Each structure stands twice: as C-alpha cells, then as structure tokens.
Amino acid sequence: MNAAQVSGAAGSSPGVKVAPGDPLYNEVLDLLYTEAELLDEDRLAEWLGTLGEEISYRMPVRVTLARGEGAGFDPEAAFFDDDLMMLSLRVQRILQSPNAHSEMPATRSRRFVTNVRVEVLGDDVLARSSVLLLRSRWDNKHFEFFSARRNDAFRRVGGDLKLVRREILIDQTVPESPNMSVFL
C-alpha cells in the first residue's frame, strides 16, 4: 500500500497550470467532453481511435487505511492495467461478438465530467478531472455508479492531443456492480 507511487494522488501539481479559458484548456475540455459522448453513445471503436498507441489505462485497487497512512491505492493490484491491445480486445468483444453477455443488451451509461484542471509538463498535457458514471442495466430500478478522479496525460501526435496515460482513482473500495464492462 504505497499511495506515493500513484502519481498525483494527493493533488500534486508537477506542471505549469493552464487557466480556464486558455485555448489549451478549452482543447482539453473539448477532448474530455467528446470522449464522454463517444463512450455514452457506445461509439467504442471511435473512442479507441482517440487513444495514443502507448496508452496505459489503470484503475488501482483501493483499501481503507487510517488517516495519514495514504489514500489506499495499491501500486500493483488493479482492476484495469491495460495497454492499447488489451483495450482493443475488450472493445472488439463487445462490438463483434453476439455472446458478450455483460453488454448484451448494452447497458446505458452517462458520464458526468467536471472539476477539470490542466497543466503542462514537458511534452505532456496533464488533466485531472472528476467523473461520475451512472449506468442503467435492463429494467433494474437502481443505477450502478462509479465515481472517480482521473489523472490523464495527453501527448500531441500530428495535430491532435492523444490520451497516453489514464489513472482512474475510484472512491469505493467495493464497487457495487456485477461488472465493469464500461470505460471511465
């Protein structure tokens, strides 16, 4: 349990802040909104296209520790520790197989992205954001939900910013959903 190994977990600011309204801030905000829209609308293949080839997509396992002992994110155990090939397999399964029962029928999800902070660090554009994902399955009365902070790193490839690192820091230690067949 070493929270220090999870980058930016304690709200550190390694880079140079980019203020709201700055063209770069607006570009990142637009990217995050576009991404949420693609995922909400189940346009998963298009979403894959927005990712950098070197993407690291991680959601560490979390435990409750005493105050002062860290945020509880494990440096190794993870719900996701994916590269682009692994993410592509997940998407391919959902889109191409009629037997991906977790998303057959598709769950309906809505991502609320907020509290966006942007920084520049070397070649990377760093973005922190909060995300709330509400997910409705079949005719279930209740929503499944995940809330998390995301630490993202974007890198410019050609003219476009591509997501190259995402760290998803969830607030629950015991996610209350039969599965995470959705992306945050």
Added chain:
Amino acid sequence: MSGDLLTGRGPTTLADGTPLEELFDLERRRISARVFSDPEIFRLEMSQVFGRSWLFLGLESEIPNPGDYAVRPMAGDSVIVTRSNDGGINVVLNRCTHRGTQLCVTDCGNSQRFRCPYHGWLFSPDGRLEAMPSERDWLGGGDKADYAIRSARVATRGGLIFATWDDDMPSFETYLGDFLFYFDMLFCGLDKNLVSVGPPHRWSLPINWKIGAENFVGDTYHLQTAHASLTDIGMVPALEMDSTVGAEPRWGHGFFAPVFSVEEQPPLETTMSWLPPEVLPQLERHLNPEQFSLLRRGAPPFVATLFPNLSWLASPFFFFLRTWQPVGPGEIELRTWVMAHPDANPEQRRAKVQGLNLTFGTTGMFEQDDAVIWSRIQRTHESLIGSGELVSYGCTHGAPDKQRGYVHHTGEWPGPCNVWQGFPSDDHLWNFHMRWLHLMNGGEL
C-alpha cells in the same frame, strides 16, 4: 424451525413445516430454487455451514510483520487477522467486549494495540484486554482476563490462513480429506510459500454464494456457451466441455483439471508458466511421484472449490484465489487475490495482475459475463413462482472405478478422490450440494 440445531442431530425442518430434504430431489438431482434465495435457509447456513467450516481469510504474506493486521469477513462477522510479536497468527472477532463497538474499520495496517473509540479499551493483537481508562473503578474486583475478545481457531498451510469458530471441527488437514493431495500440488510444492500481489480485489454481486462456488467446483459445461465471445474474437481456442473432474466425497471439495496425454506432455515451463522457471525443479523434491506425474501432464486442479466458499483458478499464466462471501441470500462480496511466487520480479507480478484483469474479476472478459448470467439466475430464484421451481443437475456417470470412467486417454489416474473423465456429469457439483445438505441437517462434522 427445528430444535435440532442445538443438538446438531436430526433433519432440519423450516418454519413453514417443510423438511429441508424435501427441497432436494435426490433421485433426479434437482434442488428447489428456494435453497438459493430463502432468508431462513440463508440464516441456517450461516450457522450450520459457515459457523462450523474452515474458512479462508487471506495469505500469510499479507501480514508478514509483528503488528500487521488485515480485517476480513467470516460469513456475517468481521474478524481481525493479526500477527503477534512471536510470529503467531490470531483471528479475533472485530468487536470490543465492552459494548460491542467494531474495533477496526480500516482494511489493513500495523498496530500493536486495538483501541475502542467509545470508552478507550485497549486490546492486544491476540485479543487480550490490556488496559482501560479507570481500570480499578470499572473492574471493581473483576478480572481483565474475563474481557478478552473471542478468538477463532487458526490453521495455516502453504501460506494460506484459515479459521473456524467450531472447537469440534477436525484439523484443517482432516477437513481437506483426500483433497489434501491436490491442495498440496499447488500450495506445498515449492521451497517458499506463494504470496498475494497486493490486497484482494473486491466487488459486490447480486447472487447467492452457492451459485459461484458450485461453478468453480468445475462447471465445464457452461464454457462453450457462456464464454463463446472469447472464441468469437479469437482470444482463446474453442472451449471444450470434455474434462477431468473430481470430488472429495466426504468433505464436499471439487475440481476440474485439464489433462494432456503422455505423448503430448508439454513442459512445466508451459503448463505452469505463472511460476518463475527457476523454481520449477523444486516441485519434484516436495511432491510425491503421483502428484508430480499429474503436474507433468498439465493436470493441477485448474479450477477448484474448497468447501464452502474458497475457490481458485490456476491457469498456465496466472493464478488467483477467491472467496464467495455471503452477505445476504441474494448478495455476495467477491474477493480475489492474485497469486505470485515471492521471487517473481515486478514484471512477472504485473503480468499476473493483467492476466487476471483480462479474464476474471469485475473487469475480466470471462467473468463479466458469468456475473450477469448469475444475476439473471438470482432474479428468478427470488420470484414468486420461480423460487418454487427446481434447478437441475446432469445425470450421474456413476461411481468411478479404475477400469471405467477414468482417464481414457492418459492411463490410470494416479490421484485420490472420485475422478471422472469425458463429458462432465455434474457428479462433482452434486457432491458439493450433498455436503451442504449434510451439514444443514445437523450431520456430524
């Protein structure tokens, strides 16, 4: 409700007058869905099954140092698993003996004392009351020793920690029965015990615990349908149902093992590639020739359930343990530990985590689908008519014997337990439920 629970004898009758045994069609191998959803049955199985069995709590590697602790569930109760200064392991109820406050709401840490936040009672890692404010005034002529926390019996084997509340339960090794042979193949074959990579993954699922536990007894019948998506996209080869399955007839454990013929015997580096290759030669030293010959044929217990709710999957690439933790009749918390060898390097450890995430766990591409299918089962089990319907198990292959049933392409099976080969019969799943029924009816341990 029968009064037989107190004496531990005689068949159990439910509050509406139904004898528990009537919920089982022993001849046609059917079970009433009520067994998976009735709150009264759930309460009974908490005391009759979980209150008596050896339950898995975690790995010794999770609490390596004196004062280390991990908070874990034993059925409905929270317990603290602690490491004493002398290296011993204790399992104490997570409860102050004064007014019953839960002592620990963190998941893990290191502490030489557990202090109750209500009146300040202080407990040692082995549950002794060490001090309290105004000790002389509160105790009067009493004795602090009377206020020790209740402890469970602890057993460890191969680095795994188990506990039971029942003083009459035989030793853990006795409890394993003939399954000891297979347990040791995975956990006692190396110089060092296996460790877990980080804390367990946890998530909650709306199902009865027995649905998951029986699946991991070795339901190979579901593979080709439930998991067809993985073959659809070419991630895994065609999933075959034919298999070798086994059952410990006395204690209810069961397993599924892939078996290669002697001719196609792949090297251990392939079939056990989740271990660092340099430790593989240790296996032959620690295991007996029969155990080793099965490992050589690629046949460790690949998927298994140790009754009641510990399961594992030992694929060639990764290995995980898990508990199907009962929370309510239709709710479990699933905890999954990724296993690794202590000498594994960071890359090898990471590969195990990634192997799990892609396949099992809440993000795994196999288990994502199991989870929703199981929750669809639970929906019908909890409905008016559905709860009175029956779930069905396949016809029996009969008692296996050395001439028939065994290992048609690999020669005689060298291990104990009842073992069948070919199309899976559900004999091993049924065996799990028969052990459950035995305990629920107050049968002897």
